Structure formats: structure tokens, C-alpha cells
Amino acid sequence: MTKVPYEVQTEPVTPLSILSPEGEIINPDLMPELSDDQLKEIMYRMVFTRTWDERAVNLGRQGRLGFYAPVSGQEASMVGSEYALKKEDFVCPGYRDMPQLVWHGLPLYQAFLYSRGHQHGGQIPEDVNVLMPQIIIGAQILHATGLGMAFKKRGEKRVAITYTGDGGSSEGDFYEGLNFAGVFKLPVIYAVQNNGYAITTPFAKQTAAPSIAHKAIAAGIKGVQVDGMDVLAVYKAVADAAERGRNGEGATLIEILTYRFRPHSMADDTTKYRTKDEEAEWALKDPLVRFGKFLEAKGLWSEEDSARVKEEAKATVNEHIKKAEATEKMTVVGLIDSMFETTPQHLEEQKADFE
């Protein structure tokens, strides 16, 4: 008997994977074209980001940084996705996505100033195509959609990429953004970093959908799932999506399966909702270890290289935190004058209380 197809069928999806946990190429056909220098640069950035994250947590404890969302474990997702972009592509980050901003050109001391709550942290240099980290989960998804619309209207071969987490995929703005991109066929990459938890809420409590990648179906755009502990797979998925965007083939939703080794934020306690077994299992998938093994087998990386990068990262972090601390203090008058292009009379008058 033939089945009448009035019920939507959704096939399970298998994550795109290129490197095995032992660092061997398991999908040679999918291997992206990257030179030895590029492969080393990716590793450099991942090790640097891990050290920066460790230092940032300590600086937070010392009161030298403010709001900070840890990133350890997500280096393949963050570094790999950004590395697949061109400088003219535009990054619309969530609040955890500081590494992508810095690797896209935001000076590290400005990232620290953002964390400390200083306006100069948001004064993105003219030649750096990023927005400030977005606190309202989902809002950045619509900004990337608008940027994609702008690039399309101007005929520019650029893409916008935006990041959110698994929890963010439950927001209305998430769906609205994907849907607009589908209708207008926009060059946008929607990267969902699914680390299994939104603060304490596990992924299973966000959605009954088989995956976040499946949500692309609702918007009529391409959806893919990728092993987020495999930097080559993340790079490949984003590079492909960027190419599709530049070629006028529309938007892509990429679900990146990853894990944060640290708490959600400095105020979070993971022992209340995660098990030691689960953490140990994910630790075996550490993206630095896996990619490190791959590079070591090719003779491109060694333990000494990692040690050298760590020292370099520590020195750079020290230099930039000092620069952040030495940045001129803000004034209320300065804030008032940054509200509008021309400060209106009522705000001019309010300055008198602070001069």
C-alpha cells in the first residue's frame, strides 16, 4: 500500500565530521583545502583562546574583569567558524562570542573594556565588521538578517554570520530571522552553538524537535549539523555556507554540537545540573587535543608549540588588561553626548548636574 504523504517526514541528521577523536581523517572527501600554515594558525588561535579563557576567569575572580561568559570547550566552534570568513563578512555575536570578535579584528583590550562595562569596548574600529556582543538573546539574529539584506541590495559578495546557543533557538526572533532570510534569500549564516545547556536547562527541555538543524525546514533554508569539537568540520560547514551565501543561494542554519567545560557564567554552579561522568565524557572530545593529534602526526605541531603559544597568550592578555585598566574613565557628560548625533536641549541642560 502506498503511503499518502500528508504527514511531514523528517529524516534523522548525522553531524558532519572530518576528524576522529584520535585525530585521523575519517572523511577525506570533505577535507577543506587548508595550507599547513593555515592549519597551524587555527591551532594557534584555539590554544590562545583556551589560555585567554583561563586567564579571564582568574581576572574575573580578581575583580579586574566584569561580566564574562567562559568559552573553554567551544574553541573549535568559535575559532573554526570565524576562520572560514573573510574580513568583509560581518559577525553578529551573542554575549559568549567574544573570541569570534577578537579574531575578526576587535582589539583584545576593547573586549576587556566591554567586560568591565566601558563604552570604548563597543567602539568597534572602522575596518572591523562586527557588532557588540548582544545580551538580548535572539536580537542579533535579526540584525544579521538585516545586514544580509543590505549586502544583497548592494550586490556585495559578503555574508553575515550570527551566533546563538541552543536556548536561543526557542526565541521568536530566531524563527523570524530564519524565515525572513528564506523569503528574501539572504546571504546569512545562522550558527547555533548547541552546548547542551541554557544555563541549567538541558537541551531536551528547549524543544521536542529531533535537532536544531531541523528548524531550517520551517524557514525553507538549508540546515546542517556539525560536530562542534572537530574544528575542520566546523570550518568546512561555515565555508560552504559562506560560499552559498556569496553565490546568491541563500541562508544556512548550522547546528554546532559542542560543550562548555566551564560554567555558564561566573555566577553559575554546574555541579547542580551536570554529572562528573558527562563532563569526563566530553573532556575526551576536547577540540584542542583532537586537532593537536592530527597536526602532530603531520609534523606541524608539538607540545613545545602549545607551551610557547600559552606563554604568548598570557603575555598578550597581561598587556591588554593593563591597557584596558589605563583607559581614560568615562564621564556622564560623555554618555549624554553619545545619545544622539546632536544633543537635544533637555540633555544639554542635564549635563549641568555633572560638570
Add this chain to the structure above:
Amino acid sequence: MAQMNMKEAIRDAMRVELKKDPNVLVFGEDVGKVGGVFRATEGLQGEFGEDRVFDTPLAESAIAGLAVGMGIQGFRPVAEIQFVGFIYEALDQMFVQAARMRYRSGGRYNSPIVFRTPFGGGVKAAELHTDSLEGLAIQTPGIKVIVPSNPYDAKGLLISAIRDNDPVFFMEHLNLYHAFRADVPEEDYTVPIGKANIVREGSDVTIIAYGMMVHSAVKAADELEKTKGIKAEVIDLRTLLPLDIDTIVASIQKTNRAIVVQEAQKTSGAAAEIIAQINEKAILHLEAPVLRVAGPDTVYPFAQIEDAWLPSPARIITAVNKVLEF
């Protein structure tokens, strides 16, 4: 000069700016092919093409968020929210994202966006089509708020709003779209944002109003002069933020008495802010407290009882008598 109603004047402002600046874009629900549910964008897609004037899916947050993203790249979006009650869907993008963009980025980015929306009672519309939500907007740092009351101002203010490099919430009263025609220059001109207009001169009392209430205030003033010889000065604020407090204070220095008329419910909103500023700047010129004429603090009324709920010329006259007899 041409004779235009307010809807035609608003359309003409968009036409002038679409023609002048290739970065101006007009979009929203049904604004393209059909020209909007009130035809305020009628003919614009035909003249400027689908690339400049286009329909969007039905999602207010995405309409406003699209504008924010395009604004970062130098486009000047004129985004329409079909009815005022639907701005709640878009509040984050309008009043958080657009309004804070310049500040959050220390001037690196801005939001040169106009959010147009019809509002205002007296037309027996369905629920959530007519609420006066300007109070939400005026307490939002970073956005300007404009409420025109006539065709000339509507065109000049909308052109100013489109050219402004900061976000503007542009509220168009439903009852004024087709109410009357007036002389409107066909060429390009501007009415400055933040400047009130004295629409009727007087020396006994100042009536401060905006939107539809300007017309109710003028009716009340005419009646007061005819029946009692009372000369009321009527100020049309035109812009609620930034507020033209200087024009208000100058008028009160002359009349020593004032009332504020708003169509919105009484608590908070524009009138409370105006009275607070009068207190700060003109209290020694006052012979009586400044009273408010406003809707009661209920949800916007069912269509059947709208006329009784909305502030009327009779209620304005009562308030004027109170401040004169204080």
C-alpha cells in the same frame, strides 16, 4: 501648492525622500503592491520598484530588526508597523536595539530609521489598533517621538525624520488621515523636529495638545471665546521628544494658566512629563495648578463607547474653567 490630506502628505514625504536618496527604503506588511492598509504608500512601489518599496512577512520584530541591520550599513529604512498595538511585538528592536545603537557603540554605529505607525481613536477600529502608546516611547532614551496634527506638518516632519541620523517613532493619527485637506508644497521642505507650533493665539490660558487633541483644543478654544470671551492659546507640540519646553514656558508667562490635553489614559504619559517640566521652569508664572485632560486609566475602550471615553471639547472647556476659577 497642492491640496492634500494627511495621508497624501505622508506619502508625498516618502516619495520626495525615495527620489532624493537611494538609501531610503520603505517596507512593512502590505506596504508594497497594494500601498498599505491606509494607502499611505500607494504608488510608491510602482514608481521606485520592489527593490526600494517592499512587502515583508508578517512579523513586527523582524521588520524592526531588519531596519536595525540595514541601518548599520547606511540604509535609511522607513519601516511601517501596521497598527500601534502591534509595536509590542517589536519593542526590543525599536526601543532597545535601535534606540541604544549609537550609545552602545560609542558613536561607531547609528540607527537612521523611521518607525511609522498609525494610532488614535474615534474610528471604531478593532482592539489594539488605536491605543496611544507615545508614553512608552518618551521614556525610552535614544528615540525621538513625533505626532503630527495636519498635512503640512506631517510632510515636513516626516522628511526631517527620514533625514535624521537617529531613530524616530512617527505616530500617525487614524482620524486625521482623511479628515481634511490643506495646502502642502509639492517640493521638498522640512519642519524642524523638537519645535512646537502656536496654532491659535490667546492671552488667558494655554492649552497644550498634540495629534487629534489639537483639533479638540481649537474647538474648545473657539467655543470659549464665543460664549465667554476667553482667549485660549493652543500649542501643537508636534514633537513629544525632544519637547519644546521654551514655547510652553513663553506662553505660560503670558497666560499664567495652562492645561495639557492627551488622548492617552491619564497616568504617566506625555502630560505628566510636560507638567513636571512646567513645574521646574515656570512655577512662579502660574496662578493655578496645571490640569490634565486625558482618557481614564482603563484599557482602551470598546468601539461602542469610544466617543464617551475620548477627551472631548466639553471636557477641555471644563478643565479651562477650573484653572480660570481656581
